[in-house]
Amino acid sequence: MINAIYIKRKKGEVSSRVNLPGSKSITNRAFIINALSGGRINIINPSDAEDSIVLKNLLDEQGPTFDVGHAGTVMRFLAALFSIIQGERILTGSERMKQRPVKELIRVLSSIGADIQFLGKKGFPPLKIKGKKLSGGKVDINSTISSQYVSAMLMIAPYLENGLVISLKGRVISAPYIEMTLDLMKKCGAKIHEKDTLITVASGEYTPADIIVEKDWSAASYWYELVAISYEAEITLSGLSKQTIQGDSVLDEIFKNFGVRSKEIAGNTVLIKLPQPILNRFDYDFTNCPDLAQAVAVTMAAKGIKGILSGITSLRIKETDRISALSTELEKLGVATLCGADYIEILGDKINKQDVTIETYQDHRMAMAFAPLAEVLGEIRIKNPGVVKKSYPGFWIELENAGFEITV
Structure with a gap:
């Protein structure tokens, strides 16, 4: 090196x-949506960024330990994804990753029944996740910390039994990234309604689509x-x-x-x-x-x-x-x-x-x-x-x- x-x-x-x-932001969202759809999304020109390669490789692995390295987006997106996929997994990362908070995301996931434990300092990775079917419902998210928490919840929402209603609390940071997530979800067949600070996603599934990465x-x-x-x-x-x-x-x-x-x-x-x-x-x-x-x-x-x-x-x-x-x-x-x-x-x-x-x-x-x-x-x-x-x-x-x- x-x-x-x-x-x-x-x-x-x-x-x-x-x-x-x-765009690694588009690519990473496309990879998660594709995984949830069962591989029915055609992703054109995906990013060759390390973060995107890490996510793609981890989605192909069997585990039980998944190391995201420095990739914060991957940590947050996989925490949500693994919470609804059957099986027990350990989600970890670099020493810096273990200093980056995920407490709010885990609180929200836990509020709809997710089984997630902090294996080190409370509120931070590594995480032990026991995936299972979740019912969904209504959740409040503190949107002043990271838009990735919102995006992570949005992308799994169609696969929750009752869908999901997200109420954004506080000033929304990086709002365009939430809009990007919603745009890609809609492109892939998700049924979404937005009103003020409420986002409602109906239960369903993603349908075949092409995502061209800008x-x-x-x-x-x-x-x-x-x-x-x-x-x-x-x-x-x-x-x-x-x-x-x-x-x-x-x-x-x-x-x-x-x-x-x-x-x-x-x-x-x-x-x-x-x-x-x-x-x-x-x-x-x-x-x-x-x-x-x-x-x-x-x-x-x-x-x-x-x-x-x-x-x-x-x-x-x-x-x-x-x-x-x-x-x-x-x-x-x-x-x-x-x-x-x-x-x-x-x-x-x-x-x-x-x-x-x-x-x-x-x-x-x-x-x-x-x-x-x-x-x-x-x-x-x-x-x-x-x-x-x-x-x-x-x-x-x-x-x-x-x-x-x-x-x-």
Whole structure:
């Protein structure tokens, strides 16, 4: 395993045709729906992200122990799935996974009769799950923690004896991901009614359907960032369409503030850099798109823009505490920050230090968010570059193709 890489900017305009991965969010939901349907869903262009491969492999295993590694989505989705499939299973993961809470999801599953025990610290993996037929009914879910809890419950709902009525309590975070789940379920025949904060799913089954996995808008954020901090750039994102069920497509509007303009040509999105005055300040609520916050924060730091990025509570319980990690690494670069429970404030100091090594904290988005800074610094060192395989295995190859030299 490579411990660190050096990324060096070559001369000339940043220009490339970039191959993005398929959306792992769509892929992972498609895999769960397909498993419940008995293999009747045709999944086209699934993601090659490590998380998706882990889920696919675990769905093919017999157990009794299932190790998700660092894949939080897989942990949550399988906890719900295994609760309704006959048999006893142990669901575990990495040491970091054992620090990521699942208490609310297990509480909700238990309220409809699921038999789940915590084998370590209460509220956290590993889990012992005795799967059985569940009746369903009405449940309340605290929707301020993770939308994945809601999605996990929604996807198993057609296979509950009485279906499921979900009442969302509190401010819903990452709401577009819940909408994505509902969209895919409907495509596969689920009967769903939505009213205010209530979602009703009728008992039934998924029916044969094709799910075409879109290119990943979350992965596109690092290319928008690169264009934003470049003097001159043109990047074509192959196959990325603005006709999408992914909420992270809002990054197209966000990055207009940083001089990035896009146009869709023949099913591809082309990014160009326009000269414009640099903003003094940019504030944004990322409640619906927290995975974009790292790319935006680093963009602001590179351009010396002040601002508060809020609505990012969920970043505290990701692969690492992303708020703390962002603050630590930006401070290394000479950028002062202030952090709270659900925000990071960039105080406006432009990056002013070189020869910096960026820690990635086993977090793919930390590696990809800081890598484009080679455009500004000339060179940057990234530790544990292999973490990108979690969502974007081809990222380093694509960065080389865009005009960067990568050495060990």
